[in-house]
Amino acid sequence: MAISQWRQHFDEALNRTLDRTVRLAVTGLSRSGKTVFITSLVQQLLHSADNPHLPFFKVAGEGRLRGTKPQSQPDLHIPAFRYDVALEAFLADPPRFPEPTNGISEIRLAIRYKSSNKIIQKLSKINTLYVDIIDYPGEWLLDLPLLEWSFDEWSRQIALLCDKSPRNHLSEAWRVFLDAVDVTKETNETTLRQASELYTQFLLACKDKQQGLTLLQPGRFTMPGDLKGAPLLEFCPILKIPLGVKKEDSFYGIMKKRYESYKEHVVKKFYKEHFSNFDRQIVLVDVLKTFNTGFHTFVDMREAIHLVLKSFHYGKSGVFNRLFRFQTKVDKLLFAATKADHITPNQLPNLERFLQLMLMQANNNARFEGVETETLALSALQCTTPVSASFQGKPLSCIKGIPNDSEKPLAIFPGEIPVEIPPPEDWTTERFYFVDFRPPLLHDAHALPHLRMDRALEFLLGDKFS
Amino acid sequence: MTTKWQTPIIFDLDDLNAHPQESNRRPQPPIILSEVETTISNAEMASNSESFSNENISETEKPDLKLEGFPALAQLVEKGGKLWEKLSIPTTSPLFWLFCGLGLWWIGILVVDSVSFIAARFSNNFLIGLFFLGLFGVIIVSLSRLIWAAWQDFLALKSVSNLQTEGQDLLESKNYGQGISYVSKIARFYTQRQDVKERLDHFYMTVNDSHSNSEVCALFSKQVLKELDEQAHRLILKQSKETALLVALSPRAFLSTILTLWSTIKMIRDLATLYGGRPGLISSISLIGKVFQSLIYAGVSEHIAQSVSDLLGGSLLSVVSAQLAQGVGSGILTARVGLHAMQTCRPLPFRTDERPQWQSIAKEIWASFKSSDFSFGKTKTA
Numbered sequence: 001m002a003i004s005q006w007r008q009h010f011d012e013a014l015n016r017t018l019d020r021t022v023r024l025a026v027t028g029l030s031r032s033g034k035t036v037f038i039t040s041l042v043q044q045l046l047h048s049a050d051n052p053h054l055p056f057f058k059v060a061g062e063g064r065l066r067g068t069k070p071q072s073q074p075d076l077h078i079p080a081f082r083y084d085v086a087l088e089a090f091l092a093d094p095p096r097f098p099e100p101t102n103g104i105s106e107i108r109l110a111i112r113y114k115s116s117n118k119i120i121q122k123l124s125k126i127n128t129l130y131v132d133i134i135d136y137p138g139e140w141l142l143d144l145p146l147l148e149w150s151f152d153e154w155s156r157q158i159a160l161l162c163d164k165s166p167r168n169h170l171s172e173a174w175r176v177f178l179d180a181v182d183v184t185k186e187t188n189e190t191t192l193r194q195a196s197e198l199y200t201q202f203l204l205a206c207k208d209k210q211q212g213l214t215l216l217q218p219g220r221f222t223m224p225g226d227l228k229g230a231p232l233l234e235f236c237p238i239l240k241i242p243l244g245v246k247k248e249d250s251f252y253g254i255m256k257k258r259y260e261s262y263k264e265h266v267v268k269k270f271y272k273e274h275f276s277n278f279d280r281q282i283v284l285v286d287v288l289k290t291f292n293t294g295f296h297t298f299v300d301m302r303e304a305i306h307l308v309l310k311s312f313h314y315g316k317s318g319v320f321n322r323l324f325r326f327q328t329k330v331d332k333l334l335f336a337a338t339k340a341d342h343i344t345p346n347q348l349p350n351l352e353r354f355l356q357l358m359l360m361q362a363n364n365n366a367r368f369e370g371v372e373t374e375t376l377a378l379s380a381l382q383c384t385t386p387v388s389a390s391f392q393g394k395p396l397s398c399i400k401g402i403p404n405d406s407e408k409p410l411a412i413f414p415g416e417i418p419v420e421i422p423p424p425e426d427w428t429t430e431r432f433y434f435v436d437f438r439p440p441l442l443h444d445a446h447a448l449p450h451l452r453m454d455r456a457l458e459f460l461l462g463d464k465f466s
Numbered sequence: 467m468t469t470k471w472q473t474p475i476i477f478d479l480d481d482l483n484a485h486p487q488e489s490n491r492r493p494q495p496p497i498i499l500s501e502v503e504t505t506i507s508n509a510e511m512a513s514n515s516e517s518f519s520n521e522n523i524s525e526t527e528k529p530d531l532k533l534e535g536f537p538a539l540a541q542l543v544e545k546g547g548k549l550w551e552k553l554s555i556p557t558t559s560p561l562f563w564l565f566c567g568l569g570l571w572w573i574g575i576l577v578v579d580s581v582s583f584i585a586a587r588f589s590n591n592f593l594i595g596l597f598f599l600g601l602f603g604v605i606i607v608s609l610s611r612l613i614w615a616a617w618q619d620f621l622a623l624k625s626v627s628n629l630q631t632e633g634q635d636l637l638e639s640k641n642y643g644q645g646i647s648y649v650s651k652i653a654r655f656y657t658q659r660q661d662v663k664e665r666l667d668h669f670y671m672t673v674n675d676s677h678s679n680s681e682v683c684a685l686f687s688k689q690v691l692k693e694l695d696e697q698a699h700r701l702i703l704k705q706s707k708e709t710a711l712l713v714a715l716s717p718r719a720f721l722s723t724i725l726t727l728w729s730t731i732k733m734i735r736d737l738a739t740l741y742g743g744r745p746g747l748i749s750s751i752s753l754i755g756k757v758f759q760s761l762i763y764a765g766v767s768e769h770i771a772q773s774v775s776d777l778l779g780g781s782l783l784s785v786v787s788a789q790l791a792q793g794v795g796s797g798i799l800t801a802r803v804g805l806h807a808m809q810t811c812r813p814l815p816f817r818t819d820e821r822p823q824w825q826s827i828a829k830e831i832w833a834s835f836k837s838s839d840f841s842f843g844k845t846k847t848a
Contacts (some may be wrong), residue, residue: 029823055672055685345675346642379676386675389477397643411482415474433474451676 021130022464023277025330028284029214029304030138030207030223033338033380035101037284038135039086040380040448042070044111044130044457047447052075054454059113059465063071063453066112066126067415073108074132075273081135083109087445090381094402095439100156103225104136104274111177113465131462134274139219142304143267144311151256154217155237161215162239166296170205176237184242187251192234195251199236212293215304232266235259280460282334283309283362287355288342291415291432295424311363314369333366333373334459335359339381340451341435343414344397350417351377357421374459378424379451387411401437410435449463467846572714623753629813636679638819645682646673650812652686655742687814695808695822698737702804703827705733705833709800710842714793726796733800734807741811759802794831801827 028034028312044054045068054060082105086098106243109131115121127159144453162171177198187401206213207222216222220229220233227233235258238251245252285305290298314330340348356363356375366373384401389411398413415432440449521831580602588595629652636648649669656662669689673682716722734754805824811814816822 034826052668053674054670055689056681061688340676348642349640349678387482389482390478391475396475398475398482400479400482410478411477411479413472413475413477416471418471423528430473451674 002220009358015046020127020464021132022461023132023334025275025281026280026284027141027281027308028134028138028338029141029286029301029308032138033098034138034284034288034378035086035098035135037282037336037338037380038081038107038133039090039098040450040453041133041457042081042083042107042109043087043445043448044399044450044453045111046070051447053450053456056452057454057457062116062117063466064114066114068109068111071108071130072109074107075106078104078106078134078274078377081105081133083107085170090439090448091442091445093441094407095441097439100223101135101137102223104134104270106132108132108214109466115466129163129461131461134212136274137219137223139223140270141219141308142215142217143219144271145307146263146267147271149424150261151237152241154259155239155241158217158237159239163169164296166211166267167206167213170211170247171202174202174236177359178236178239181251183238183240183251183255184215184245184247185251186247187254192254196234196236210293212289212297214301215307218262220262221400227266232258232262235262278330280332281312281330282336282460283359283454284336284338285358286339287337287351287356288339288432288434291417291427292434293428295427298358298421305359306362309359309365314366314371331371332460333371334381334456335363335373335375335422336456337375337377339379339434340377341382341384341401342399342437343397343417346397347417348377348412353419354417355420357419361374376452376455376459378453378456380448380453381439382449382451383439389413401435401440404436404438490633580742611791626811626813630815633683633814637683637815639679642678644676645677645679648679649673649682649686651815652742653690655813656690662690662694665693676832683814685816687817687820691812691814692820694740695812695820698804698808699822699827701740702733702735702801702808703830705729705736705804706797706801706827706831710793710797710831712793713796714790722792722796728798730800730803733804737807738811741808741813753807797831798824801831 026034026038028037044051048054048057048060048330049065051060051069059065070083089096089098111129113129114125115127120127161167162175174195177195181187183197203216203222204209206216218233220227224230224233235255237259238255242252248254248257261410283305285301290301305459312330314333335355337432340351343351352375355377359375363373363375373392384399386397387400390393390396391413396413398411400409400411402409412433412435414434418426442448547814584595584598584602587598632648633652636645653666656666669686672689673685677685709726712725714730715723716725733736738753802824805822805827808822
C-alpha cells in the first residue's frame with residue numbers, strides 16, 4: 001500500500017514536471033476577428049478528440065489527443081473569456097457574430113495528450129499542456145507604440161497624418177478649435193474637455209465603417225473599457241508644438257502631463273500585466289476589408305500593424321524589453337489573413353502571398369531575430385460554401401452565403417486577389433467586391449466549420465505535443 | 467498595370483451547380499481503371515480548370531470530333547486516336563514495318579491454311595468439317611480472350627505509372643481543384659475492399675474544398691494509403707526473413723538462387739495486389755522488369771557499398787558461417803527489391819518524408835536472424 005502510494009506521488013510529481021504551459025498571444029487590430037478566432041480555437045480544441053476536421057493538427061490526426069477542458073485561469077482578477085456567449089450568438093436564429101470586445105478576458109485550457117516520445121511515454125502515460133489565451137479590444141494594441149514616443153513626438157506624428165486625406169477633412173472641427181486656443185497660456189477645464197471631446201469625435205469618425213481607418217491613437221479613446229469618463233482620457237495631441245514653454249499649468253503643459261500619466265497608468269500597466277511571457281503569437285489581419293475600402297485604408301492598416309509589431313521586438317533590443325526588463329520569448333509567429341472563406345478556394349495562395357507582401361518588413365524583422373514565422377489564410381468560422389457557376393460557357397467557382405445585411409443568399413465571385421500591391425486607382429468596387437457574410441446556420445456547436453484552423457493549431461502548438 | 471483581372475460577378479442562385487469537387491466525392495465502382503477512362507477524365511479536368519488567360523483556353527479547346535448522331539462511334543474513334551498517341555510506337559522505323567509485315571504474314575498463312583484445311587475437311591465429310599470448325603472457333607475465342615486480358619493488365623499497370631506522374635505534379639503544386647478528382651481515380655482501385663473503404667469514407671469526410679492539391683494528396687496518403695504501406699512493410703519483412711532463412715539453410719547455391727527468385731516474384735505480385743493492381747502474367751513480367759530497372763537506377767555502387775558494410779559491420783562474418791551471411795545478404799536484397807516494388811505499385815508517389823527506409827527492415831532482419839541464428843545453431847548441434 002505504502003509503495004503504491006509512493007508511486008502515485010512520484011507519478012504526480014513527474015506529471016507536473018513534464019506538464020507545460022503555452023501562452024498564446026492573439027494579436028489583431030480591432031474587427032480583425034480575435035474573439036471569433038479564440039472562440040473557434042477553444043471549440044475546436046474542446047472537441048478535438050472526436051473531430052475529423054483537424055487532419056493537419058498532428059496530435060489529433062494521430063489519435064493521441066485525449067481531451068480538452070477549460071480550467072480556472074491563473075490571473076484571478078481578470079474576467080474569464082466567455083466563449084459560451086460567442087457560441088450563443090453563432091447558434092442564434094438568425095446567427096450573428098459576437099459583439100465587439102470592450103474589455104480584457106482570459107481563458108486557460110488543459111489539453112491531455114499521449115506523447116509521441118518513447119521516453120516520455122515510459123515516464124508518464126498522459127501529459128497535460130496548458131494553453132493561456134487572452135482576449136482584449138484590438139484598439140488597445142495601438143497604444144503600444146506610444147511607450148516609445150514623447151508627447152511632442154506623438155503630436156508630430158498625428159499632425160503628419162492629419163495632413164492627408166481623408167484625415168484632413170475629418171479632423172477639421174478639432175483643428176479649427178485648437179487653432180483658436182493659445183496653448184502656451186493657462187486654460188480652464190472646459191476648454192481641455194472640449195478639445196479632447198472633439199479629438200475623440202474625430203477618431204470615431206475615422207473608425208466609422210465607411211472610412212475604415214485603423215491607426216487611431218490613443219486606443220482607449222475609441223474603446224475606453226473600464227476607463228469610460230475618467231479624466232485620464234481627457235487630452236489630445238497638439239498640432240503646433242510651442243517652443244520653450246515651461247509652464248506646467250498651460251494648455252500644452254497639462255496635455256503633456258496627462259499624456260505621460262496615460263502612458264504610465266494605462267498603457268504600461270496593461271502590457272506589463274498581459275503582454276509579458278508569451279511563447280507563441282498569431283497576428284490576425286483582415287486583408288479583405290482594405291480591398292473594399294480603398295488604398296488609403298490599406299496603407300493605414302499596414303502602418304498600424306508595423307508600428308505594433310515593431311514594439312513587439314523579439315530580440316533583446318526591443319523597446320518592450322528595455323522598458324520592462326524582461327525577455328519576450330516568442331519563438332513562433334503566425335501571420336494569418338482572416339475571412340479566407342470570403343474568397344474562392346483557388347484564391348487562397350494569392351491571399352497568403354498578398355499578406356506576405358503586406359507584412360514583409362515585420363516578417364523580416366522577426367526572422368532576423370530568430371523567430372520562426374509563417375503566413376496562412378484561414379477562417380475561424382466558415383460562413384460560405386464554394387459552388388460552381390457557369391460564366392462565358394466555362395465553370396467558375398464562386399461562394400454562396402447569406403450577407404450580413406440581407407436575408408437572401410447570394411452567390412458571388414468576389415474578384416481575384418492580386419499577387420502584387422495594385423496601384424491606388426485600382427482599389428475600386430469594379431475590381432473587388434468582398435461581401436461580409438453572416439455565420440452559417442448551425443444545429444449544434446460541436447465543432448465549428450472552419451478553414452485551416454488545423455494548420456494554425458499545428459504551427460502554434462504542434463511541437464508542444466511531441 | 468498590365469495584367470488583366472477578372473471583375474467581381476454576382477450569379478443567379480438557380481444557375482449554380484455543386485462544386486465539381488463535391489460531385490466527385492463518390493467514385494463509381496468500375497474495378498479496373500483503364501487507360502481510356504483516365505485520359506477522358508484528364509481531358510475533363512483540363513476543361514474544368516479555371517483560368518482567365520487566353521493561352522490556357524486555347525490549350526484546353528480540343529478540335530471537335532463529334533460525329534453527329536453516332537456518339538458511341540465518335541467516342542470509339544476518339545479512344546482509338548488517344549491510344550495510338552499513348553503507345554508512341556516509332557512508325558517511321560523500317561524495323562517496325564518489317565516485324566509488322568512478318569507478323570501479319572504469319573497470321574495470314576495460319577488463317578488461310580486453317581480455312582483451306584477446314585474447307586477440305588468439309589468437302590470430305592460434313593461432320594468432320596464441323597468438328598474442326600468448332601475447334602477452330604474455340605481456339606480463336608480463347609486466344610482473343612487471353613490477348614484481351616493481357617492488354618487490360620498492361621493498361622492497368624500503365625495507368626498506375628500515369629497516376630504516379632500526375633500525383634508527383636500534384637504533390638508539388640500549390641493550386642486548387644484537381645486534388646480530389648485525382649484521388650478519386652486512385653480510390654477506384656479500392657472500392658471493392660472493405661478494409662480500405664472505411665478509411666476512404668473517413669477521408670472523404672475530412673477533406674474539403676479549401677485543401678490545396680498537395681494537401682489533398684498528403685491527406686490521402688496519410689489516412690488511406692498509410693495502412694496499406696504498413697501492410698506492405700510487414701509483407702516485405704516477412705518475405706525477406708523467409709528468404710534469408712531459406713538461403714542460409716539450402717545446401718546448394720543453385721537451389722538458393724531459385725528460391726530467392728521465386729519468393730521475390732511472389733512478393734512483388736503480392737505487393738501489386740495489395741496496392742490495387744491485379745497483375746496478370748504479362749504485366750507481372752513488365753512489373754518485375756520495372757522493379758529491377760529502378761533498383762539498378764537507384765545506384766548500384768551505393769547499394770554494393772552499403773550492403774558490404776552491412777555484412778562486415780555486423781561482425782557477422784567473424785562469428786557465423788559464410789552461408790549465414792549469404793542468407794542475410796539475400797534477405798536484405800529481397801527487402802530492397804520489395805521497397806522498390808512498393809514504390810512502383812503505389813499509385814500515389816511517396817513524399818520525401820514518408821519514403822520507406824530499407825535500413826529499418828535490414829535492422830529487423832538482423833535482429834530476427836540473430837535470434838533465429840541461435841536456434842539454428844542449436845538445431846545444428848543437436
